[in-house]
Amino acid sequence: MGIVSWLIKNQVLVSGTNVFCQGSNKVVKRGSLFSDAIVCDCCHVTFTITGFESHAGCTRHRPSTSILLEDGRSLLDCQREALSSSDHKGNHSVVNENQKKNHSIVKENRKKNHCVVKEKSEANNDNVCSICGFGGDLALCDRCPSAFHLGCLGLNRVPIGEWFCPTCCCKICYRPKCKQECKDHKDNNILVCVQCEQKYHFGCVKAVGIEFNHMENWFCSVVCGNMFLCLKKLLGKPIKVADNLTWTLVKNVSSVDDKEFNQKESKLNMALGVLYEGFNPTFDALSGRELIKDVVFSRESEHNRLNFCGFYNVILEKMGEVISVATVRIYGQKVAEVVFVATKEQYRRQGMCHLLMDEIEKQLTRLGVEKLLLHSSEDAMNTWTRSFGFARMASKDKCQFIDHTFLEFQNSTMCLKALKTPKWPCIA
Ligand SMILES: [Zn+2]
Ligand SMILES: [Zn+2]
Ligand SMILES: [Zn+2]
Ligand SMILES: [Zn+2]
Ligand SMILES: [Zn+2]
Structure with missing residues (x-):
């Protein structure tokens, strides 16, 4: 097993962790780490860790020490730390040290x-x-x-x-x-x-x-528990919407089956690629993390506004090709929020987004969700209000959601739509 597979398997790092490598020419290449690959941020090409090292122009041929996490630790440092902290099981100060350094480390007490x-x-x-x-x-x-x-x-x-x-x-x-x-x-x-x-x-x-x-x-409540189970049942199951078109609910949760896990990982990565066609990567000033990626991979944080563990991806596919993506978070029956909706360039203006949003609304209605909130750029606001039935959110609408932390994204404006309440909500 390679060092990266080891780190992910032992939950030292989560897949999708940001890494970078500096070449001898001082150029820095950034990418996302997966169990058997690194996907480069600049070209979206998938490399082995050795391949990524040379792609970055680094000639040391020691990828485990030349590929670094955002906090500056190398892959080897991470492995050493994990090995030494497992020697000190029960010593919580070791775990806490790690937490401060890197949020992507799975938290011991959270797991319990x-x-x-x-x-x-x-x-x-x-x-x-x-x-x-x-x-x-x-x-x-x-x-x-x-x-x-x-x-x-x-x-x-x-x-x-x-x-x-x-x-x-x-x-x-x-x-x-x-x-x-x-x-x-x-x-x-x-x-x-x-x-x-x-x-x-x-x-x-x-x-x-x-x-x-x-x-x-x-x-x-029973309602929240039931909703969670309904969503769980949908996870990973393609649902047909038209000829050759399916949508699937995908979430970065651990799975027992390695093959299933890898498939999910690569699908999320394709989804991220589609979203990057529509949105510029945005880094949070406090954490330095990239928000779109954190949303797609449902990253946790102790900062409410950066805690994305509730996000699901709705992925529209044409014969295995990811063509449209939306990320959704459902706060019980009160409200759901949609952030980042994008369609692959060559499939735009063919009604794919409508298809995807219709499916999302259908499912949310089935779950008994009352309102749908959407983050839109000023440019797209007209489309959402005219063709999708959303209305720009007024300050008085915001008050009812004061105990919810919605995603705050560069220059986005929120719009809102009431959903029909179903006669018979879905029962898991
Ligand atoms: Zn590249
Ligand atoms: Zn609840
Ligand atoms: Zn608080
Ligand atoms: Zn109380
Ligand atoms: Zn404020």
């Missing part, structure tokens, strides 16, 4: 119980507002690293004492600390619904009698 949020770490607070994406005087959340303009939250003074942002507030008591008499210190722990991403105090959940089991996925 996905839905319990740990106490705020010493991570720096964000330097831009989670709602509008601009900097300035910001109120800082005491639980997560998110920051906000008071105006964007509709507040006119700085909150006194401990303050949790709308996303972090318990959806039962709306307070930082659980209002139930805490017999148990665990009552203040926060549970996150895997589907709608809303947060709840463990104590409040117990008090209102919502079921809690220590399974990997926790849902705030």
Whole structure:
């Protein structure tokens, strides 16, 4: 097994991790790492790690030391660290060290119980507002690293004492600390619904009698649990829409089967290629990460605005060729958001986008989702409002979604559409 396969198999790195290599001519080539390949950002060609090293003009012939992660560690460094930290099982400080260095490392405590949020770490607070994406005087959340303009939250003074942002507030008591008499210190722990991403105090959940089991996925309601299962059933299954045309729901979740995993990985990579035809890569100033790629690969982050683990890809294919892609996140029945919709150049103006959006709406309606929000550029806004039935979102529409962190993307404007509520929502 090569070093890269080893790193991915042992969950030291996730596939799609950004890497770069500097050639002797000082030119830097960037790419994404997959278990048996690196896909170059500049030319989208798939290389072996040795091939990528020489593509970058590097003549050291030591790809494991010359190919680096964004934080400067080489592939070999990652392997060494992983080996030494597995020698110290139970030593959490080692794990925490790694986390600070690289977010792509699978988090030990997350693996154990996905839905319990740990106490705020010493991570720096964000330097831009989670709602509008601009900097300035910001109120800082005491639980997560998110920051906000008071105006964007509709507040006119700085909150006194401990303050949790709308996303972090318990959806039962709306307070930082659980209002139930805490017999148990665990009552203040926060549970996150895997589907709608809303947060709840463990104590409040117990008090209102919502079921809690220590399974990997926790849902705030039967509706959210059912929706998650319906989506899971759709994953990876091509559905025919027209002659030679199918759409598939794809998400970067681990699979037991290696072959299946590789197929999914390459499909996501093709989808990313199609999106890059329509959008310029955009790097987040705080994390330095590329947003489109993080969305396609459903990357997690402790920053709400950079946490994309809820995203699914809807991929339209013509006989195996990816021709149209949309990325969707569903916050329970309240609202779903679509970001980045693109069609391969030679298939544009043939109704592919309509086909894809119709399928998305059909599925969302089936799941009982009430509203669809879409991020559009000013140029495309006319098309979305005239031919797709969206309306530009007014400030009053934004207030109802204050506890949701939608994607904030360069110069995009949000538009909204009400979906029909079904007579018979889908049951998993
Ligand atoms: Zn290249
Ligand atoms: Zn703001
Ligand atoms: Zn927060
Ligand atoms: Zn509560
Ligand atoms: Zn939920």
